[in-house]
Amino acid sequence: MSEDSTGETTEDIAFGGGVTLVGTSFGKAAKFGLNVVLGQVLGPSYYGAYTVLYGVVSLLTDVSLFGMRDGLVRFLPKYDTGENTRDSEVLVLSLGVTLGLSSATALLLYFSAPDVAALLLDDLQVVREVRVFALAIPLYAIVLWGAAVAKGAEFTGYYTLVQHIIFPGLQLVLISVLLTVGFELWGAVYGFLLACFGGVLSVSYIVVKCTPEFQFPERFHVTKPLLSYSAVMLLVGLSAILLSQTDKLMLAFFTDESGIVGVYTAASLLAAQLSIVLASLNAAFAPRISSLYTRDRTRDLSEYYRTVTRWAITITIPPFILLVTFPEDFLVIFGDEFASGQLPLVILSAGYMTNIATGPAGTFLRMTDGHRVEFAIVAFTVASNLLLNAVLIPKYGAVGAAIATGVSIGGSNVVRTGIIRGRFEFTPYSRPVFKPLLAGGIVGILGLWIQRFYEVQGPLAASSVALPLCLVYGGIVVVLGLEPNDKEVLKSLYRRLIDG
Incomplete structure (x- = not known):
């Protein structure tokens, strides 16, 4: 490798990695701070219950997205030619799949809450918390979908804003406030639900900003390639989430x-x-x-x-x-x-x-x-x-x-x-x-x-x-x-x- 090539390469690594590190540091700090607050206020028992339920919701939300986060990043740039509406097809189809699956998943968890509470926590007193988490699944899925739209449309700043600043920040603030006034586990779960509401409002604005040329498509030509690609990425994503949550569950x-x-x-x-x-x-x-x-x-x-x-x-x-x-x-x-x-x-x-x-x-x-x-x-x-x-x-x-x-x-x-x-x-x-x-x-x-x-x-x-x-x-x-x-x-x- 030539000296110029080496310098260009390593400079790109350092600068690009540094920008990403700065962009995600707030989100990491907010998530870590939230877990510290939860541990301090709830203690090991209720903190463990919260993390188990959050792990279940994360897994079910990823299933609901059906790999569409990767599908959006893969296909939005591909069809962003200005000559057809296929990028709009990708948006509508991915949103429809996400809304349909997340709603069905939320209903399944809501009505099976007693069984989930008994199986994972051996505690029927947390059935109410399981059901509130279930209501959050469609909202959480839309937040992640909107962030993927910004990333696929190559608006990295908007993606970072939603994924690493707004949503983690809302969770930290709302859950901390509810814990401070004495709501304990109930407050932590409701705080997450409220943060999802706030996240949906923010991504609604950002998606509009990122897709100014959106036209509702009359027909869909991208259904097969989008679903085929997203299905494979769903398996990859599920494997990664299972790997991160298996030990706790x-x-x-x-x-x-x-x-x-x-x-x-x-x-x-x-x-x-x-x-x-x-x-x-x-x-x-x-x-x-x-x-x-x-x-x-x-x-x-x-x-x-x-x-x-x-x-x-x-x-x-x-x-x-x-x-x-x-x-x-x-x-x-x-x-x-x-x-x-x-x-x-x-x-x-x-x-x-x-x-x-x-x-x-x-x-x-x-x-x-x-x-x-x-x-x-x-x-x-x-x-x-x-x-x-x-x-x-x-x-x-x-x-x-x-x-x-x-x-x-x-x-x-x-x-x-x-x-x-x-x-x-x-x-x-x-x-x-x-x-x-x-x-x-x-x-x-x-x-x-x-x-x-x-x-x-x-x-x-x-x-x-x-x-x-x-x-x-x-x-x-x-x-x-x-x-x-x-x-x-x-x-x-x-x-x-x-x-x-």
């Missing part, structure tokens, strides 16, 4: 206490924050890797892949060290009762770090004609995760769920990396990746020494230790030497900041 099924689910959910939420950097880099990585693959620029593809992996590892190592060194001190953010989740937090963090250490392998496969292989891997991962949870939870409880999920998350990307190596004859690693690993090893030992010989209690104390540890880590990385493309990116970002 099966823990609720095999245990009698929703408090265990609440503690485990807090640990899972903290560990999941480790993936933020890789997810942000992936957003910038996906279109570029597709372009390089199409032009058969294998050498540039290899460099791109290794750069993203190295940056993801370098940036994620410090928070990983903090979570595994001071797990109890971060868990008490949710409340003192959540401190018992420290072992699941350590196990899950190790699983996520393994996933990050193998780089953006899933995105790489999807963007290089490996989407069928990717679906097979996801399906196998879901099946193995179900089996591992079924075997380990009855014996080890929350720790068993963490082992099952950590192995599934980490192991699937190891398999992807092997497949990529077989197809392209390169791996996501190069010599420079050992610099952050060495720095992380040194700082990890230092963190364990501090944890053993000094009393660190609570998130504030752990945060006060975090800053010097991160400075030491960064100093070691700099002393070991930055790569030429790292220096070029830093210079470029500095120029962009100076230029406004």
